[in-house]
């Protein structure tokens with residue numbers, strides 16, 4: 001049986017995040033040939049609608065309101081609920097991002113539906129679709145299905161391949177007007193520490209440093225390698241706790257979960273809590289002075305050596321490519 005599926009598109013600084021297109025690809029499998037409706041919320045999102053269609057959405061519904069410029073649970077849930085109630089979908093897909101993790105349980109619980117979070121792949125299609133998600137910090141995978149009600153799912157970034165971009169696709173774009181009221185929070189401004197660089201949770205290449213980096217200045221060779229590779233810099237909690245870098249870079253059980261194509265771990269011992277955030281990376285390269293470090297157990301390539309010698313050498317070699 002085919003299903004009607006809603007996908008929430010996410011934009012940051014005027015551009016759609018890649019996870020929006022991955023969510024459409026997930027929706028395609030769940031729909032089993034049914035309609036895919038993309039939803040865009042914000043103060044000015046109309047111009048992003050065509051891109052969602054080019055990536056596979058059949059139709060786009062926008063809700064524009066000044067209170068949707070910056071995400072709040074209250075504002076977004078009012079707007080999103082209005083669309084979901086109007087569309088009566090069989091399934092709803094979010095990115096497993098900070099926004100998706102906050103909004104999806106709120107909306108699912110209001111509709112008394114189940115939620116399957118952090119889905120990394122989907123087996124089968126339409127009503128046969130089964131959702132696969134990691135459990136126990138990535139040590140095992142479970143396969144889950146929702147028996148009744150709407151399927152609410154969140155998809156982990158960088159795991160589901162987006163559909164091919166097709167700029168010949170067309171689709172209807174409509175807007176819904178929602179009276180957003182009784183907000184308990186209004187965020188006036190978001191001041192980012194740094195707007196530079198690639199978003200860690202969506203990066204294809206991550207160069208991560210641990211306590212072995214030894215200081216804030218010690219991160220500079222890692223920044224340089226990440227720049228050359230077009231990637232992002234991440235860190236272990238050891239490095240964050242030691243104040244070598246900001247906690248926004250932390251990867252692991254209590255930090256970000258990432259799945260890049262290439263993860264370079266430098267001066268990171270490989271504690272289980274760190275592995276929980278990166279062990280599903282496609283290729284892991286570990287650089288550590290200690291040949292017995294646990295990180296080598298999950299690494300595809302291991303370099304036993306001093307990161308301050310190895311990282312500059314790698315950077316120089318990559319610059320030649």
Ligand code: FAD
Nearest residue numbers: 210211212236237238252253254255267269273274289307
């Ligand atoms: P260390 O364990 O000190 O390792 C440093 C490594 O650097 C060593 O292996 C050393 O051989 C190597 N080294 C030193 N100098 C060099 C050099 N010059 N060149 C090459 N290698 C060098 N940790 C996380 O990362 N993320 C989390 O989300 C997280 N959540 C946690 C949640 C809980 C509840 C708890 C209890 C812990 C959590 N931790 C987390 C902490 C985790 O247990 C480890 O303490 C932490 O990951 C260690 O960081 P590290 O590998 O950088 O440091």
